[in-house]
Amino acid sequence: MQNYGMVRRDVVVRIERLIGARVESYMPVVDGYTAAMRLLCSTTRTRFFAKIGTTPLTCQCLRREMHVYNCISGAFMPLETALPWAALALDLPPPGMRRGV
Numbered sequence: 001m002q003n004y005g006m007v008r009r010d011v012v013v014r015i016e017r018l019i020g021a022r023v024e025s026y027m028p029v030v031d032g033y034t035a036a037m038r039l040l041c042s043t044t045r046t047r048f049f050a051k052i053g054t055t056p057l058t059c060q061c062l063r064r065e066m067h068v069y070n071c072i073s074g075a076f077m078p079l080e081t082a083l084p085w086a087a088l089a090l091d092l093p094p095p096g097m098r099r100g101v
Helices: 009-019 056-071 085-089
Strands: 025-028 037-042 047-052
Touching (some): 047 056
Antiparallel strands (some): 025 037
């Protein structure tokens, strides 16, 4: 696997389970307004963007984002919406952090 930057293996495994394919490479995307982890991932068949909640707040925000995207439609929406939206909200609090703490 080719990668740029350190991403925990369990994150990659969870993404692979959601999309049903092996992630061949990933590259962190270092932009955005929240603490969410952003990755540009590639499989042998496609490339996709994954946004992962890293705190309880970013997980909640990503769930809202998924809800909004599921409520709107139109030619202006990206084709990538065919990928599982659940990939956007992998609940990934930092190691040792539990919900409600």
